Amino acid sequence: MAPRRPDGAAAFPRAVESAVPQRPDPASLYAALDLGTNSCRMLIAQPKGAQFHVVDSFSKSVQLGQGLEATGRLSRAGMARTIGAVRICRQKLQRHGVTRMRLVATEACRRAANGAAFLAQLKRETGLALEIIQPEEEARLAVISCAPLVSTRTEQLLVVDIGGGSTELVWIDLTAVPRRERPRAIMRLHAGFRQDAGPFPVAQVVDWISVPLGVATLRDQFEDVEDDAARFALMSWSFEENLAGFAPSGAAQAREGFQIIGTSGTVTTVAASHLGLKRYDRAKVDGLRMTSDQIDAVIRAYLQMGPEGRRADPRIGRDRHHLIMSGAAILQALMRLWPTDRLSVADRGLREGLLYAQMSADGVLEDAL
Numbered sequence: 001m002a003p004r005r006p007d008g009a010a011a012f013p014r015a016v017e018s019a020v021p022q023r024p025d026p027a028s029l030y031a032a033l034d035l036g037t038n039s040c041r042m043l044i045a046q047p048k049g050a051q052f053h054v055v056d057s058f059s060k061s062v063q064l065g066q067g068l069e070a071t072g073r074l075s076r077a078g079m080a081r082t083i084g085a086v087r088i089c090r091q092k093l094q095r096h097g098v099t100r101m102r103l104v105a106t107e108a109c110r111r112a113a114n115g116a117a118f119l120a121q122l123k124r125e126t127g128l129a130l131e132i133i134q135p136e137e138e139a140r141l142a143v144i145s146c147a148p149l150v151s152t153r154t155e156q157l158l159v160v161d162i163g164g165g166s167t168e169l170v171w172i173d174l175t176a177v178p179r180r181e182r183p184r185a186i187m188r189l190h191a192g193f194r195q196d197a198g199p200f201p202v203a204q205v206v207d208w209i210s211v212p213l214g215v216a217t218l219r220d221q222f223e224d225v226e227d228d229a230a231r232f233a234l235m236s237w238s239f240e241e242n243l244a245g246f247a248p249s250g251a252a253q254a255r256e257g258f259q260i261i262g263t264s265g266t267v268t269t270v271a272a273s274h275l276g277l278k279r280y281d282r283a284k285v286d287g288l289r290m291t292s293d294q295i296d297a298v299i300r301a302y303l304q305m306g307p308e309g310r311r312a313d314p315r316i317g318r319d320r321h322h323l324i325m326s327g328a329a330i331l332q333a334l335m336r337l338w339p340t341d342r343l344s345v346a347d348r349g350l351r352e353g354l355l356y357a358q359m360s361a362d363g364v365l366e367d368a369l
Contacts, residue, residue, distance in 0.1 A: 012123035026097030032354035037065035037164030039109040040085040047364040061319045071218035074112045084224030103130045109167030135210030140169035146261045147186040149344040152179040155257035162217040162264035170208040177201040209246045219326040235329035261344035266327025271345040286347035292339040
């Protein structure tokens with residue numbers, strides 16, 4: 001099945017994976033580093049027209065939040081793994097001569113009693129200063145990174161970012177925005193969720209929520225449950241209970257004109273499994289549309305495999321097999337609340353949002369808005 005892309009997909013500066021033919025001018029480069037509960041990821045990119053070229057990248061599972069749910073603190077092992085990963089990022093930044101960058105930490109460092117102390121240690125040992133961003137900014141950056149996947153036919157949009165330590169949901173009403181302007185209206189949210197009426201149509205953020213449960217923290221809460229299916233069911237219902245305060249959670253939503261965009265390793269892994277990929281291919285996954293029934297079929301297959309089967313499945317991968325069922329439990333809860341014929345898979349997120357925000361602020365993207 002080939003990926004189906006929504007109308008208006010070209011309205012956003014999407015990442016272009018092809019290599020830059022010659023060594024780029026360091027003055028033109030931007031970097032974005034995202035230190036999450038489970039992974040450390042970085043992109044170095046160069047603006048080009050209304051898009052950007054990815055010059056270099058880095059991604060490593062560091063499991064910084066391992067044990068956080070039980071102790072309230074970052075572990076020595078997790079901190080050591082993270083310091084090693086950030087040192088590699090520093091080497092890449094120095095090699096490319098990058099001076100414009102945004103380096104952020106999210107839920108694990110927000111929640112941990114020793115989070116601030118760890119970032120101070122990280123700065124001493126690597127020379128890189130990371131800032132802890134708040135949930136609203138994390139949600140906003142994820143939203144703008146997904147703008148190219150917004151269909152011009154979408155009237156109600158739910159963006160879901162399933163992280164390691166938290167999950168952000170943003171519900172956006174686009175009915176007042178002309179169809180061709182809808183992806184652009186999403187991009188303008190980089191300035192904030194609450195916008196004054198101006199010369200451009202405004203996307204209305206109905207509500208947003210940051211649930212303090214992600215793939216790592218949700219798994220840790222139920223690791224004492226031995227039965228695989230029972231643990232999955234408990235995780236799914238537990239996550240749904242945390243959505244009670246989210247305004248749209250009790251409202252039925254017609255499938256026509258409704259779109260969900262999911263950005264996370266969970267969503268891309270489910271998509272790769274649906275496509276039967278033996279090796280991950282971003283070009284086939286990013287922008288793929290899936291239905292609730294297709295997602296449910298993949299999740300049921302995961303349950304039938306059991307822990308050993310999932311560990312051996314190349315579509316899931318060695319770094320994700322221990323997290324995929326907690327992520328699938330979150331995804332199932334969302335599909336239970338809001339069945340859809342259009343869940344768009346986004347292989348993009350916080351790093352892309354950070355790059356876009358920096359480049360937009362400097363005015364180096366052509367026709368970005």
